[in-house]
Amino acid sequence: xxxxxxxxxxxxxxxxxxxxxxxxxxxxxxxxxxxxxxxxxxxxxxxxxxxxxxxxxxxxxxxxxxxxxxxxxxxxxxxxxxxxxxxxxxxxxxxxxxxxxxxxxxxxxxxxxxxxxxxxxxxxxxxxxxxxxxxxxxxxxxxxxxxxxxxxxxxxxxxxxxxxxxxxxxxxxxxxxxxxxxxxxxxxxxxxxxxxxxxxxxxxxxxxxxxxxxxxxxxxxxx
Numbered sequence: 001x002x003x004x005x006x007x008x009x010x011x012x013x014x015x016x017x018x019x020x021x022x023x024x025x026x027x028x029x030x031x032x033x034x035x036x037x038x039x040x041x042x043x044x045x046x047x048x049x050x051x052x053x054x055x056x057x058x059x060x061x062x063x064x065x066x067x068x069x070x071x072x073x074x075x076x077x078x079x080x081x082x083x084x085x086x087x088x089x090x091x092x093x094x095x096x097x098x099x100x101x102x103x104x105x106x107x108x109x110x111x112x113x114x115x116x117x118x119x120x121x122x123x124x125x126x127x128x129x130x131x132x133x134x135x136x137x138x139x140x141x142x143x144x145x146x147x148x149x150x151x152x153x154x155x156x157x158x159x160x161x162x163x164x165x166x167x168x169x170x171x172x173x174x175x176x177x178x179x180x181x182x183x184x185x186x187x188x189x190x191x192x193x194x195x196x197x198x199x200x201x202x203x204x205x206x207x208x209x210x211x212x213x214x215x216x217x218x219x220x221x222x223x
Contacts, residue, residue, distance in 0.1 A: 050129025
């Protein structure tokens with residue numbers, strides 16, 4: 001990951017852009033510790049990349065949201081690809097840890113889908129667009145961000161494959177193609193739910209968890 005090493009020292013070169021009035025996040029102030037500034041940049045970048053994708057995302061907009069200059073982003077992360085890769089490596093391990101923990105909690109077969117969804121919603125509570133940083137179709141094939149995102153997606157897919165295969169096995173179905181198809185359905189469903197959640201910012205992660213519990217129950221009862 002092409003990101004500068006974090007330190008506890010304030011960044012003396014960090015100064016606000018003229019006309020920036022977005023002080024609610026503590027952005028645009030001098031003397032912000034480097035680690036804190038990187039956290040602010042990653043938060044803004046996760047939303048920008050998640051909303052618009054790698055190709056259309058604006059480094060100038062990310063800088064504006066944080067209250068720094070665009071050259072400062074390159075000082076910290078080297079390039080647009082470097083910042084994107086840092087975003088992937090920020091959210092990927094968190095999602096993997098949350099999903100792994102949810103699956104390791106040994107929920108019943110009926111509870112497993114909801115338990116995993118609840119973990120995803122909790123992890124994305126403050127960064128809903130981050131899911132689409134991992135699942136961005138505009139990433140240039142073979143690029144550094146593509147390799148980083150693909151690595152984390154494959155890890156998520158492995159967990160999804162284990163979960164769907166286990167779910168089908170509990171129903172007496174060990175067909176490998178069925179399990180693979182269900183894994184793709186599951187991943188697409190999670191993306192669709194996160195996309196719907198983004199369009200309803202008034203709903204919390206707990207709200208989404210409760211809603212999905214009702215929907216899963218409705219689907220089961222109608223099967």
